């Protein structure tokens with residue numbers, strides 16, 4: 378598949394979970410264009426916030442939100458670079474930007490035991506709110522489409538929905554809600570996009586809804602080609618959406634993310650149908666990493682969309698020369714490329730920088746081996762990045778973000794060694810029973826606390842340069858998913874936790 382045949386060569390920017398300083402998005406535009414993107418999916422609403430101030434519902438805006446004037450200016454700057462901005466307005470699931478507010482709390486519902494919720498599809502008030510928002514979004518964004526979200530929905534607990542569900546199947550109620558949203562969008566001159574997860578898991582729903590809705594099929598692990606072909610056979614246009622950063626990732630994208638982008642591009646290329654209309658590089662939850670940590674992956678994504686067999690090494694050298702204007706682009710490019718191989722999963726990071734007791738446990742043999750490799754390779758990356766730091770002539774804040782991300786990974790690997798030694802002296806039972814910790818173990822805890830605190834200070838320094846310093850998400854644990862917190866908050870909490878144990 379040639380990029381020229383891609384109607385959408387797109388990147389998802391998650392401004393809902395964290396709104397970056399607005400200059401970041403403006404500064405990124407010429408690069409996005411240069412790398413080959415023609416579309417931004419502007420993910421500006423989610424459970425954690427809304428990065429646009431509406432006229433009709435200004436109370437929904439979170440701190441740092443765009444005014445409509447700023448948004449207009451961003452859209453027109455993007456247009457001048459050949460980039461369309463498609464807004465994503467969550468209209469069913471992930472609607473906490475509405476339902477987490479006191480005045481709309483009664484519209485929230487979920488099914489016990491499910492991780493997600495929804496805004497009630499049966500309440501007239503929901504439809505009133507959504508129509509207000511869709512009307513304003515349609516007026517503001519010139520794009521042909523509005524994306525309605527509709528992923529990871531869990532509904533059916535309120536009396537109105539229960540009543541409907543006694544007569545109809547859940548997929549019928551779901552389909553009616555989709556049709557309502559589509560009609561409202563049509564009324565304001567827009568076509569609808571939505572995520573594909575409920576359609577690939579519930580064929581009746583996919584059969585029922587109108588086929589002029591463009592489906593964004595997201596698959597972040599093993600890519601099922603049949604999900605794509607199934608949607609195409611039913612008659613939908615499909616955008617294939619891998620992830621550069623998704624749940625379970627923190628600090629930096631991993632090798633598996635690059636694999637996901639490559640594999641999904643291959644599936645899209647093999648598809649017989651012309652109705653795979655695009656690719657989308659999704660980059661979620663910026664609070665989990667420093668701003669600069671994803672820039673290379675955003676650039677690489679567009680290049681892979683053009684050529685799934687691309688050599689990331691070659692590309693990374695070109696990226697280093699262009700983005701950082703560094704003389705020895707080979708060394709820096711290779712170091713940045715190598716980062717994907719050392720970035721740890723959140724599951725490992727949790728035990729090395731625990732927020733609290735629930736996450737604190739002795740690393741197993743495999744984790745210890747992984748941390749030794751992380752430390753060895755991380756130190757090499759770090760040494761290269763430090764050596765070339767004086768010769769960086771462009772985007773130095775993003776270079777520092779990568780450098781501090783490498784410091785964090787090496788630091789966490791050092792934490793692993795201390796934690797292992799700690800558990801050689803102290804048992805989990807000792808700790809739980811509150812027995813006094815031996816002096817040697819106390820030293821290890823102090824070392825863990827000091828290292829975590831100093832990593833936190835480095836991460837904060839970077840944050841201050843590129844992001845809103847007073848953003849509550851910097852130091853906040855999200856109350857929605859308790860163990861999902863910003864990198865800064867995790868490191869600070871870990872320092873406090875180790876102090877508490879001494």
Ligand SMILES: [Zn+2]
Pocket residue numbers: 486497498499500533534535536537538539
């Ligand atoms: Zn309901």
